[in-house]
Amino acid sequence: MKKRVAIICGGRSSEHEISCISASGVIAAIDRKEFDPILIGISKSGAWILLKDATDFVGGESGLPSVPENRSNVSFRSNGFFADSNESSNVSPNVSLSVDVVFPLLHGAYGEDGTIQGLLEMLNIPYVGSGVLASSVAMDKTFAKPIYSDFGMNVADGITVHQRDWRENKSLEIAKISALGFPIFIKPARSGSSRGTYKVKDASQVESAIDSAHKFDPKAMAEAAIVGREIECAVLEIDGKPEASVLGEIKVNPPHEFYDFDAKYLDGSTSFEIPANLPASLTERIRSAAVAAFSALGCEGLARVDFFLTEDGKIIINELNTMPGFTPRSVFPMLWEASGKNYSELISQLIKSALQRSQNVVR
Numbered sequence: 469m470k471k472r473v474a475i476i477c478g479g480r481s482s483e484h485e486i487s488c489i490s491a492s493g494v495i496a497a498i499d500r501k502e503f504d505p506i507l508i509g510i511s512k513s514g515a516w517i518l519l520k521d522a523t524d525f526v527g528g529e530s531g532l533p534s535v536p537e538n539r540s541n542v543s544f545r546s547n548g549f550f551a552d553s554n555e556s557s558n559v560s561p562n563v564s565l566s567v568d569v570v571f572p573l574l575h576g577a578y579g580e581d582g583t584i585q586g587l588l589e590m591l592n593i594p595y596v597g598s599g600v601l602a603s604s605v606a607m608d609k610t611f612a613k614p615i616y617s618d619f620g621m622n623v624a625d626g627i628t629v630h631q632r633d634w635r636e637n638k639s640l641e642i643a644k645i646s647a648l649g650f651p652i653f654i655k656p657a658r659s660g661s662s663r664g665t666y667k668v669k670d671a672s673q674v675e676s677a678i679d680s681a682h683k684f685d686p687k688a689m690a691e692a693a694i695v696g697r698e699i700e701c702a703v704l705e706i707d708g709k710p711e712a713s714v715l716g717e718i719k720v721n722p723p724h725e726f727y728d729f730d731a732k733y734l735d736g737s738t739s740f741e742i743p744a745n746l747p748a749s750l751t752e753r754i755r756s757a758a759v760a761a762f763s764a765l766g767c768e769g770l771a772r773v774d775f776f777l778t779e780d781g782k783i784i785i786n787e788l789n790t791m792p793g794f795t796p797r798s799v800f801p802m803l804w805e806a807s808g809k810n811y812s813e814l815i816s817q818l819i820k821s822a823l824q825r826s827q828n829v830v831r
């Protein structure tokens with residue numbers, strides 16, 4: 469019997485459109501001999517809708533695809549997902565969608581952060597990727613960093629800037645931030661796609677950068693800027709064991725000073741070197757560090773682990789993404805392609821892992 473896979477995409481986060489692009493890729497490449505996919509979109513306002521396929525997306529920000537609003541027709545009860553008819557879905561009222569497994573292809577808040585994972589745990593539906601705790605810890609860099617440090621990994625020096633402290637005593641916060649030395653990076657604790665992230669060169673730019681970061685998250689971070697190469701590794705769980713891919717290097721070209729949103733998705737100025745041009749011993753150290761980070765946070769299924777590599781060979785972990793960009797041209801699938809697993813195989817492997825494991829909570 470084919471397994472029915474619900475690919476859930478869109479969502480309320482600033483990475484809505486990227487999630488829709490990831491879902492278009494998965495729906496096109498999923499092995500239909502093994503799986504029967506359905507596509508559920510979550511609109512930016514949080515409405516759930518059963519989509520026919522990727523042609524149901526509408527043009528969103530920067531012309532990227534987005535889930536249409538005002539057509540909510542998916543609901544969930546303790547026994548699963550249900551849909552009512554609408555012009556696109558052709559189903560009768562309140563029909564069970566009989567989902568065997570969910571691929572929550574959501575990036576960022578309300579998706580990659582443990583929230584949908586919690587919902588799926590309660591509904592008793594297996595799902596691709598990390599559970600509640602690993603998802604939420606990885607999402608909040610202020611929680612993930614101390615765990616990496618605890619496991620002996622290097623992280624960038626930095627401090628957390630809570631909006632309430634910022635409002636109450638801005639000059640003290642600015643003094644603490646400035647003590648890191650410049651340049652620094654200011655970013656939201658729980659964001660993605662470089663939204664709200666700024667390279668700040670002197671004290672005069674701190675205030676506007678923190679205000680902007682706080683628009684994405686009441687918790688911002690200031691971090692010493694690391695000068696180094698950006699190296700990424702994709703970790704995939706195969707038969708219960710996390711395996712590291714070959715490494716890739718992100719090469720950001722001018723005018724971008726770092727890997728910002730436009731460099732990531734829009735203007736084609738970024739290139740990826742896969743495999744990264746590194747000596748074998750360093751490659752192995754970074755691959756082991758990626759698996760160690762995956763295990764340290766208790767991840768499952770997949771993760772992309774991002775590092776800085778300094779001139780003098782120091783490996784610094786920047787972040788771990790539990791649901792990395794997943795279009796066929798995204799880093800995670802490309803790293804696995806170069807490691808001998810194509811996009812369709814990757815999707816099958818992820819669903820297989822999700823169906824194999826019992827849910828995370830000890831009963």
Ligand SMILES: Nc1ncnc2c1ncn2[C@@H]1O[C@H](COP(=O)(O)OP(=O)(O)O)[C@@H](O)[C@H]1O
Pocket residue numbers: 624653655659660661662663665691692693694695698726727728774786787
């Ligand atoms: N401490 C830092 N030093 C140097 N570059 C940084 C630092 N923090 C962030 N960056 C740059 O900003 C980009 C986005 O930051 P990151 O923390 O990865 O956030 P996101 O979750 O949005 O991807 C990184 O890929 C890197 O180019």
Ligand SMILES: [Mg+2]
Pocket residue numbers: 661662774787
């Ligand atoms: Mg990043």
